Amino acid sequence: MSELNVVGKSVKRYDALEKVTGKAPFVYDMFLPDMLWAKVLRSPYPHAKIIKIDTTEAEKLPGVVGILTAADLPKTNHGAGLIDEPTMAIDRVRFVGEPVVAVAAESEDIAQEALTLIDVEYEELPGVFDPEIAMQTNPPSIIHPDLRSYSFSPVVPPAFDDDKPNVYNHYKIRHGNLEAGFQQADVVIENRFTTAMMQHCQMEPHVAVARAEVNGDITVWTSAQTIYGIKQMLCDALQMSSSKVRVIVPYVGGGYGGKVEIKTEAIAVGLAMKTRRPVRFAFTREEVFTSASVRHPSVIYVKDGVKKDGTLVAREVKVILNGGAYSAYGYLTVRNASFGAVGTYKVPNFKLDSYGVYTNLPIGGAFRGFGSNQVCWAIECQMDRIADHLNIDPVELRRKNLLSEGEINVSGETTHSYGTKECLEKVVEEIGYNQPKGESKGPWKRGRGIGLANKYSIAPTSSCAIIKLHDDGYVELRTSADEMGQGSRTVLAQIAAEEFNVEFDKVKVVAGDTLITPYDQGSISSRTTYNTGNAVRLACEDAKRQLFKQAAKKLEAPPEKLETANGRVFVKGSPDRSIAFGDLFIPTMFASGKVLKQGAELLGKATWYQFASAEDKETGQGTRVVAFYIHGATGAEVEVNEETGEVRVIKAVSAFDMGKAINPELCEQQIEGGIGMGIGAALYEEMAFDNGAVLNPNFMDYKIPTSREIPGPSNVKSFIVEANHPDGPFGAKGIGEGVTISVGPAIQAAINDAVGIRLGDMPMTRERVFQALSRKKA
Amino acid sequence: MNMFYYEPKTFQEACDLLNKYQDDAKLIAGGQSLMILLRQKVVVPEHLINLKNIKEGAYIKEEGGELKIGALTTHRQIEKSPLVREKLPAFAEVFSGIGSVQVRNWGTIGGNLAHSDPAGDLAPILMVLGARVRVISKSNSNEMPLESFITGYLETKLRASEMLQEIIIPLSKAKSGMAYEKESVRAGDMAMASAAAFIEIGSKGITRAKVVVGAVGEMPIRLENLEKELQGQGSKGELHIDPKFDQSIIRMDPYVSKEYKYEISKVKLRNVIQTAFERAKQA
Numbered sequence A: 001m002s003e004l005n006v007v008g009k010s011v012k013r014y015d016a017l018e019k020v021t022g023k024a025p026f027v028y029d030m031f032l033p034d035m036l037w038a039k040v041l042r043s044p045y046p047h048a049k050i051i052k053i054d055t056t057e058a059e060k061l062p063g064v065v066g067i068l069t070a071a072d073l074p075k076t077n078h079g080a081g082l083i084d085e086p087t088m089a090i091d092r093v094r095f096v097g098e099p100v101v102a103v104a105a106e107s108e109d110i111a112q113e114a115l116t117l118i119d120v121e122y123e124e125l126p127g128v129f130d131p132e133i134a135m136q137t138n139p140p141s142i143i144h145p146d147l148r149s150y151s152f153s154p155v156v157p158p159a160f161d162d163d164k165p166n167v168y169n170h171y172k173i174r175h176g177n178l179e180a181g182f183q184q185a186d187v188v189i190e191n192r193f194t195t196a197m198m199q200h201c202q203m204e205p206h207v208a209v210a211r212a213e214v215n216g217d218i219t220v221w222t223s224a225q226t227i228y229g230i231k232q233m234l235c236d237a238l239q240m241s242s243s244k245v246r247v248i249v250p251y252v253g254g255g256y257g258g259k260v261e262i263k264t265e266a267i268a269v270g271l272a273m274k275t276r277r278p279v280r281f282a283f284t285r286e287e288v289f290t291s292a293s294v295r296h297p298s299v300i301y302v303k304d305g306v307k308k309d310g311t312l313v314a315r316e317v318k319v320i321l322n323g324g325a326y327s328a329y330g331y332l333t334v335r336n337a338s339f340g341a342v343g344t345y346k347v348p349n350f351k352l353d354s355y356g357v358y359t360n361l362p363i364g365g366a367f368r369g370f371g372s373n374q375v376c377w378a379i380e381c382q383m384d385r386i387a388d389h390l391n392i393d394p395v396e397l398r399r400k401n402l403l404s405e406g407e408i409n410v411s412g413e414t415t416h417s418y419g420t421k422e423c424l425e426k427v428v429e430e431i432g433y434n435q436p437k438g439e440s441k442g443p444w445k446r447g448r449g450i451g452l453a454n455k456y457s458i459a460p461t462s463s464c465a466i467i468k469l470h471d472d473g474y475v476e477l478r479t480s481a482d483e484m485g486q487g488s489r490t491v492l493a494q495i496a497a498e499e500f501n502v503e504f505d506k507v508k509v510v511a512g513d514t515l516i517t518p519y520d521q522g523s524i525s526s527r528t529t530y531n532t533g534n535a536v537r538l539a540c541e542d543a544k545r546q547l548f549k550q551a552a553k554k555l556e557a558p559p560e561k562l563e564t565a566n567g568r569v570f571v572k573g574s575p576d577r578s579i580a581f582g583d584l585f586i587p588t589m590f591a592s593g594k595v596l597k598q599g600a601e602l603l604g605k606a607t608w609y610q611f612a613s614a615e616d617k618e619t620g621q622g623t624r625v626v627a628f629y630i631h632g633a634t635g636a637e638v639e640v641n642e643e644t645g646e647v648r649v650i651k652a653v654s655a656f657d658m659g660k661a662i663n664p665e666l667c668e669q670q671i672e673g674g675i676g677m678g679i680g681a682a683l684y685e686e687m688a689f690d691n692g693a694v695l696n697p698n699f700m701d702y703k704i705p706t707s708r709e710i711p712g713p714s715n716v717k718s719f720i721v722e723a724n725h726p727d728g729p730f731g732a733k734g735i736g737e738g739v740t741i742s743v744g745p746a747i748q749a750a751i752n753d754a755v756g757i758r759l760g761d762m763p764m765t766r767e768r769v770f771q772a773l774s775r776k777k778a
Numbered sequence B: 001m002n003m004f005y006y007e008p009k010t011f012q013e014a015c016d017l018l019n020k021y022q023d024d025a026k027l028i029a030g031g032q033s034l035m036i037l038l039r040q041k042v043v044v045p046e047h048l049i050n051l052k053n054i055k056e057g058a059y060i061k062e063e064g065g066e067l068k069i070g071a072l073t074t075h076r077q078i079e080k081s082p083l084v085r086e087k088l089p090a091f092a093e094v095f096s097g098i099g100s101v102q103v104r105n106w107g108t109i110g111g112n113l114a115h116s117d118p119a120g121d122l123a124p125i126l127m128v129l130g131a132r133v134r135v136i137s138k139s140n141s142n143e144m145p146l147e148s149f150i151t152g153y154l155e156t157k158l159r160a161s162e163m164l165q166e167i168i169i170p171l172s173k174a175k176s177g178m179a180y181e182k183e184s185v186r187a188g189d190m191a192m193a194s195a196a197a198f199i200e201i202g203s204k205g206i207t208r209a210k211v212v213v214g215a216v217g218e219m220p221i222r223l224e225n226l227e228k229e230l231q232g233q234g235s236k237g238e239l240h241i242d243p244k245f246d247q248s249i250i251r252m253d254p255y256v257s258k259e260y261k262y263e264i265s266k267v268k269l270r271n272v273i274q275t276a277f278e279r280a281k282q283a
């Protein structure tokens, strides 16, 4: 590869100035003239039939302009794969917080007051909350009696379980011969692990502003991370054809997987169509907790057969994801969570069953890591227990069982771009794994530990890009990749700058408007740099073809002999034979700008399609099941208070392999942020419930770590490992999701190193630590 | 519904308003507890009386061997006060654990005590210090021990027409020490368990001990049995602390079990007694 000018450099973020000056547009800050405010009456019951809805009193309240119920909307569902979710409850509510009636009024207060005047009569049904109970053959409640008749995505059809009526998807992997594997084993070790329900806690709550145009079109501004997915769900939910719906996504104040479904959009649109006025529907923080999607709580069983020397010979995994009331993106999480057990270790004989189970809780959906957090937690904890049992150092045990370049993993794929070993060795060194431990003071005991992570990225998937070349030499990039803080606009602009050999600030990004910017599957699955990045490269090539064709005549050289830099086209090898982009344009009369004599614009466009191979439904085997794997490792040093069970993270280091760091500083920021979020999951965050109602829907009671729970800047370190991916742009893969995954396991291992207890349930609250310490003493 | 809003400039003006509107009025000082209740519509007052402009309400002074703190003094003012740091360093220390600097810039000592959240940090330590509060109304002014002022979960002796004017902390002349500790999930969170101890020593060991367990009950609770057991201990330098107490006082909590609250309360009690004792020896 020739030398790179912009890619691989930590250029200043594209949006830095706008953001630090507070000028960057966010939908939560958006107010349109003549706009109405929406509020939603939500189900107070986890499971009930709706007998009657009476809105007459609310309609009489001055200032109320429109009221919306399911009766006003098409009777169609939407979903991410399994089409099971109505926009508003139709005749049944399935979780506390499900939308039942929406009001649009002249002010937020009036809308809120109107809700108190609405009378809804319910008939309660038994609620079921525990996924292991819900997945029984005779559960206390069947949450979706019509499950078998729902429509679904043809790309990934669901697999139901005949005898388990609340299971909405069941994914299987079978590799080798499990029984033979267990027979070879010297020891068999089996454990159960759990993780809690978490909220993404984006800084900007979910919000949409909708406007019904006079011609029947609708325009929606929304804080979302899948602009085209939102558009499609809106079309499905409201039965609109695609060109009638325009979705605009400006900057997004955090996504983390939680902004991929139409939580606010369809209701805002429904009200706007009914009232013929613009409508703003913004979640409160409480609504984010009760009514947006969450990370699936999980129960995971891992049974391993190992040789005395630590070699894994058989592994059986059962993953139970508590999916809540609707499948949403959780439908895919059920399948993709499995890959957490695929990407890191070599296991000759393997069996995995992953279940998505309906319960009467908030909807389990996408959450940074998409199931890998839960499964890697279980696998990593299990590896440590094997190490304990065999009296082998946990790092040594991992070294022994890692995959290698070229080896077939349990999904049947060939391993490549596998940076795990390098990441592991880096954190072992940087955390001082083999160094003497720091001094313990009083009840505080010190320990260190290591955890590994992998995170696949989805396939099949696609992204498109458009490049327009301007007469002043600027390169314009049109993309629908959503910028939610991760830096996608920066990275994509860097790629375009590299392709055109221009300075980074000569690239303009036009983003997030389905009327103008082309299809993209969205900022999910750590996929943007790889997929949209590839689309940008291809679109740049296409634009260069147009450019060179036009320049060839002027330069009297064939197009293939041309190259471009700094807004000019050169004849290769003859730096004196060149022409500026602008000189391809001709002046017009009346000083009305310049025009291209042919072809209207210098426009390049391209689709990047990441294919996936066929996948056997019974075994999950395929040759290309995922786009790529991110690999990484975290080392943590903790202090544990033996008297109270409190855990403090003293130091955390992570090394991650993202293929190629297009912008190293942005990658480091992802790694650091991931450590923070990982500490939250490991020690603090857990949504608590009473009969299906969230007890802690606020930042007082739901504990996200603050800067005081995360080690200071000198004690958080991030390292970049670059195992280039042959298909990635400049070798890049992704980074965003992997980085939280190994933090919990590393802290778990460090706690054990400090006080000799093995925890299997996240978060590792101090009460859990305390109980484990008490059990150990007893 | 409309809400009427006032900004009195003196305690007298505030008391006049309270007298006029009684139960329909609510005082707001720093708003760090009340705003949450207003927002959740748990409290919906017709008349909101903001005390922030009562300049005479924020002060810290030493008078007649006592420290007097105006009810409207903010947490941050007390935390930073050289006088408090000199006279009651262990009390000044407590403030750094209250919320965050932003919370402490707004929150007041009077609001904290009047709110009477059992998880609050100030009541336990002020109780062991034997603090009194001055309660005023349009035509009355009374002092009472903080211990009798606090009557339950978010409950005090304050009547609708009354407010807090001052907190009075006697300064011990004996060789004494005090300590406060809380257990909270994150730094600056409300306590899930807490304890405070004040110990005076003479030549024959502990002459007076006051111990309070906070956060776990309906309100901070004096542990008089434990105090008695401590009497006379420590003449040889060693303490025998068995901090058990009646577990039935522990409130239900959706996040932590009663058993765990009991166990960490004991850890906190042991720690504060030991620390207060060490500090008394060094005094």
Ligand SMILES: Cc1cc2nc3c(=O)[nH]c(=O)nc-3n(C[C@H](O)[C@H](O)[C@H](O)COP(=O)(O)OP(=O)(O)OC[C@H]3O[C@@H](n4cnc5c(N)ncnc54)[C@H](O)[C@@H]3O)c2cc1C
Pocket: B026, B027, B028, B029, B030, B031, B032, B033, B034, B035, B051, B071, B072, B097, B098, B099, B100, B103, B106, B107, B108, B109, B110, B111, B112, B113, B114, B115, B119, B120, B121, B122, B158, B162, B163, B164, B165, B188, B189, B190, B191
């Ligand atoms: C994020 C956060 C974290 C916190 N953490 C802690 C903590 O760790 N420890 C802790 O102790 N506290 C904590 N607090 C509470 C904080 O200390 C409050 O400031 C305090 O409890 C109330 O003081 P205020 O001046 O804000 O009162 P307000 O909220 O204004 O009022 C509280 C109550 O007191 C009444 N009141 C106020 N002043 C008077 C008066 N002079 N006379 C009579 N009644 C009066 C009001 O009518 C109201 O009922 C926290 C608060 C927040 C928001």
